[in-house]
Amino acid sequence: MGKVRVRFAPSPTGALHIGGVRTCLYNYLFAKQNGGELIFRIEDTDSTRFVPGAEQYIIESLEWLGIKFDEGVSYGGDHGPYRQSERRDIYRKYVDQLLESGHAYIAFDTAAELEAKRNEIKNFQYDATTRMQMRNSLTMSAAEVKNLIDNGEKYVVRVLIEPNEEIIVHDLIRGDVHVNSSILDDKVLYKSADNLPTYHLANIVDDHLMEVTYVIRGEEWLPSAPLHVLLYRYFGWEESMPQFAHLALLLKPDGNGKLSKRDGDRLGFPVFPLEWHDPKTGDISSGYRESGYLPEAVINFLALLGWNPGNDQELMTMDDLVRLFSLERCSKAGAKFDFEKGKWFNKEYLQLADNHRIALMMMKDIEAAGIHADISMVEDVVKYMKSRVSLIKELWPLCSFFWIAPTGFDEKAVAKRWKPETHSMMCELREKAAAWEDYSDIEGFESYMKAWCEEKGYGLGNVMNPFRLMLVGELKGPAMFELTSILGKEETLRRIDYALSKLN
RNA sequence: GGCCUAUUCGUCUAUCGGUUAGGACGCAAGAUUUUCAUUCUUGAAAGGGCAGUUCGAUUCUGCCAUAGGCUACCA
Numbered sequence: 001m002g003k004v005r006v007r008f009a010p011s012p013t014g015a016l017h018i019g020g021v022r023t024c025l026y027n028y029l030f031a032k033q034n035g036g037e038l039i040f041r042i043e044d045t046d047s048t049r050f051v052p053g054a055e056q057y058i059i060e061s062l063e064w065l066g067i068k069f070d071e072g073v074s075y076g077g078d079h080g081p082y083r084q085s086e087r088r089d090i091y092r093k094y095v096d097q098l099l100e101s102g103h104a105y106i107a108f109d110t111a112a113e114l115e116a117k118r119n120e121i122k123n124f125q126y127d128a129t130t131r132m133q134m135r136n137s138l139t140m141s142a143a144e145v146k147n148l149i150d151n152g153e154k155y156v157v158r159v160l161i162e163p164n165e166e167i168i169v170h171d172l173i174r175g176d177v178h179v180n181s182s183i184l185d186d187k188v189l190y191k192s193a194d195n196l197p198t199y200h201l202a203n204i205v206d207d208h209l210m211e212v213t214y215v216i217r218g219e220e221w222l223p224s225a226p227l228h229v230l231l232y233r234y235f236g237w238e239e240s241m242p243q244f245a246h247l248a249l250l251l252k253p254d255g256n257g258k259l260s261k262r263d264g265d266r267l268g269f270p271v272f273p274l275e276w277h278d279p280k281t282g283d284i285s286s287g288y289r290e291s292g293y294l295p296e297a298v299i300n301f302l303a304l305l306g307w308n309p310g311n312d313q314e315l316m317t318m319d320d321l322v323r324l325f326s327l328e329r330c331s332k333a334g335a336k337f338d339f340e341k342g343k344w345f346n347k348e349y350l351q352l353a354d355n356h357r358i359a360l361m362m363m364k365d366i367e368a369a370g371i372h373a374d375i376s377m378v379e380d381v382v383k384y385m386k387s388r389v390s391l392i393k394e395l396w397p398l399c400s401f402f403w404i405a406p407t408g409f410d411e412k413a414v415a416k417r418w419k420p421e422t423h424s425m426m427c428e429l430r431e432k433a434a435a436w437e438d439y440s441d442i443e444g445f446e447s448y449m450k451a452w453c454e455e456k457g458y459g460l461g462n463v464m465n466p467f468r469l470m471l472v473g474e475l476k477g478p479a480m481f482e483l484t485s486i487l488g489k490e491e492t493l494r495r496i497d498y499a500l501s502k503l504n
Numbered sequence: 505g506g507c508c509u510a511u512u513c514g515u516c517u518a519u520c521g522g523u524u525a526g527g528a529c530g531c532a533a534g535a536u537u538u539u540c541a542u543u544c545u546u547g548a549a550a551g552g553g554c555a556g557u558u559c560g561a562u563u564c565u566g567c568c569a570u571a572g573g574c575u576a577c578c579a
Contacts, residue, residue, distance in 0.1 A: 312527045479538085
């Protein structure tokens with residue numbers, strides 16, 4: 001057995017769906033684990049569905065997530081070109097091979113004629129039972145066919161499925177799937193209208209030419225896998241046919257059906273890795289990156305949606321996943337997309353992440369609010385506040401008070417914590433605070449203040465809560481002296497003075 | 505309608521014939537805490553239904569139900 005070669009082959013019809021990301025991830029993990037290669041191929045044989053920017057979007061998304069290709073579009077390699085629209089000449093040759101060997105034929109039926117047939121015969125299928133009633137090279141003379149083609153008549157090439165053959169698809173996840181060829185139809189392999197093959201033909205030819213050894217793709221392809229097996233057979237490539245693995249689909253969190261772009265908008269979570277601006281509709285769909293997710297969290301979360309290492313381990317790096325992944329442990333049933341769990345993963349990774357990195361990301365939100373912040377201070381804020389959030393974008397609304405001094409005070413908190421004797425206590429506290437120099441000494445300042453409370457017989461709750469209220473405006477924020485260490489002496493005293501002038 | 509695939513707590517899942525059916529998310533309660541969060545403890549929560557194989561089925565087989573996919577000159 002040669003080198004393991006797998007491929008991820010999306011169509012550039014829009015943003016890369018999170019389910020597609022997972023398929024790509026599994027391909028990547030499988031390739032890396034086996035010292036193999038991952039190919040990036042663009043399947044753009046349907047020119048009518050092409051969306052500009054989609055290809056670049058897919059590349060950028062996967063780069064953000066840390067999935068690297070060994071060859072393909074924008075990566076290069078010896079098996080190119082990797083865009084199917086650039087492989088026209090290659091396919092034509094194989095279409096002719098099938099035509100010559102009698103495994104395919106030319107059909108002239110128009111869309112209208114086909115439609116009429118479908119109305120006429122219930123469950124009409126273009127196959128052994130019907131093809132002799134149609135306008136094709138099986139029912140017409142060679143001269144007639146040639147004449148039609150010469151006159152520029154549009155035609156398609158259909159595969160000629162031999163009925164009553166037992167086809168077995170060996171699936172690495174599901175075991176053997178048996179299908180009788182009679183239920184298959186004579187699929188269109190090639191259309192003269194644009195001189196392009198359809199998915200089925202292009203897929204088989206490319207996988208063969210690119211020496212793909214494993215096809216790991218979504219379950220939606222399982223029904224056409226028998227056709228693909230047949231095509232390998234008709235081409236005489238059965239010996240080198242890749243092994244198949246069909247992944248269970250990602251389902252909607254609620255209700256029925258597979259996860260779609262709409263669900264994200266409807267339920268309020270991203271289904272795309274990056275924010276996507278649809279060039280046709282102008283719609284903007286949110287992305288994981290812009291929503292404040294860490295790529296490693298998305299990867300970990302996605303990896304576990306339909307696969308598990310066989311034990312209770314849940315937090316895994318890409319390296320762990322490469323080591324642990326196995327197709328045999330992929331689940332056969334579709335997984336509902338659990339957004340809450342995704343958030344939990346992100347929270348976990350946020351705690352593990354380098355504070356400087358998070359600070360850099362948070363800085364964007366701070367600047368968007370028109371604040372000029374010092375990165376080292378942002379880093380400190382992140383250090384003390386990140387345990388309270390799941391998403392990076394939640395940080396700024398929670399922490400804005402570090403940069404924006406309170407101008408009002410939460411009424412409920414005041415009612416509860418600001419008692420008649422509080423004002424004089426806080427005046428005393430102000431003096432103590434003014435007398436202390438090193439605000440960066442968190443423990444020192446804290447024990448100094450606690451000693452004062454004890455000496456005076458003041459309850460900690462009666463001092464700390466009003467203190468916090470003066471500095472923050474409400475009862476939130478990090479530990480009291482972490483807060484003062486970030487604010488610094490000058491700002492702390494300034495806020496106290498302002499509060500004392502407003503509250504009494 | 506036809507074909508294919510699947511079916512364990514609300515969700516993601518473990519179990520490869522014998523377990524008090526385990527873990528995680530979420531939820532609830534409690535402890536800790538100067539706020540919030542963290543952390544810790546505890547709790548509620550599952551084998552779709554009916555047959556069969558077997559000493560014994562969540563696990564194997566069949567049927568039914570349900571769910572998902574496919575059924576295009578889309579991928």
